[in-house]
Amino acid sequence: MDRFEAMQIFVRVVEARSFSKASDMMNLSPAKVSRTVHLLEERVGVRLLNRSTRSVGVTEDGALFYGRCVRILAEVADAEGLLTKDRRTPSGTVRVDTSAMLARALLLPRLGEFYARYPDIDVRLGLGDRNIDLFQDGVDCVVRMGVIGDASLIARQIGRASIVTCAAPSYIARNGTPRSLDELRAHHAINYVSARTRKSYPFEYRVNDDIVRVDMRSTLAVNDGSTYISAGVLGYGLIQPSRFMVAEHIARGELQEILTNCESPSTPVSLVFPHRRNLSPRLRAFSEWVSDVAQDHPDLQGV
Structure with a gap:
């Protein structure tokens, strides 16, 4: 048994949650994939996967082994990349998932610069504030705001977004x-409900060393960032968005910052990858460009 190939097959089965899908992805026979994982389990002396007629799940030991395999495969890919990354021009397709607001406010204004630098890379943006499976959906990376709760993913923080309270x-x-948090509680807000978690976000403020959360009264709740800001511009209630998403509305006088004496905690902006393994030159080029864009943005705090 080739142990390196066995690790590759095992990792792909874990990520695909299926022997048949892994065999299709690797262009191997299902019998070879199944036999290789079986031999690997015999070699390490523990069960790595739980198998059922419907799905394949990783055991506790398997999860530990998977993490180590990913790191080993990543080191090999990085070593090979040292010899190849400067010898070819990045090309091909990069599939990126993000929200419509992040695409509109952060990526699209500067995307022409990326194409000028990398004319052979095709960027395909999937837009939506939703849970996606980076493995199953074939996504190379995600540009996302907020804390990344999935420990199995690799998150690279590229900035922190300043948060403002606004009203039309x-x-x-x-x-x-409202001039204080006590006065704020008497007002109405537009509640933003995450399409991923289905939870409504309270307004947050930093008071001394504590975070104070204010659950606002509301007669309107939305789960789309563009609609959230549009409803704020129309005067349906107070909103608390990232400043870089409403900077143009503030400049045009369509929204006014309020409670500027009360600081809100910033929120991380991150690039999220399914793993560090086999990052292609085109994905490395895109991730470095997005990081530079975030560092240059006046309303994103660099990291």
Whole structure:
């Protein structure tokens, strides 16, 4: 048994959660994939996978072994990349998932520069604030805001987004401007509900060394970032978005920052990969470019 090939096959089975899918992805026979994993389990002396008629799941020992295999395969890929990355021009397709708001505010304004630098790379953006399976959906990376809760993924933080509390002039004209957190509780907000977690986000503020969360009264809740900001511009309530997403609305006077004396905690912006294994030159090029864009943005705190 080739142990290196066995690790590759095992990792692919774990990621695909299926022997048949792994065999298709690797262009190997199902019998070879199954036999290789069986021999690997015999060699290490523990069960690595739980098999059923419907799915394949990793055992506790298998999860530990998977993590070590991923690191070993990544080191090999990195070593090979040292010899090849400067000898060819990156080309091909990079599949990226992100939210429509992040694409519109962060990526699209600078994407022309990326194409000028890498004309042979085709970027395909999937837009949506939802849970995706990077393995099953064939996504190379995700550009996402917020804390990444899945420990099996590799997250590279590229910035921190400043958070502001805003209101439309029409809302302020009707309801006045809150000057403190106590006054804020008497106002109405537009609640943002995450399509991924289905939870409503409270307004957050840093008071001394503590984070104070204010659950706002609301008659409108949305789960789309563009709609959330549009509803704020129309005066349906207070909103608390990332500043870089509303900077143009603030500049045009469509939204006004309020409670500027109350700091809100920033939120991380990250690149998320299914693993460090086999990062292609085109994906490395895209990730470095996105990191540079985030570092240059005036409303993102660099890391």
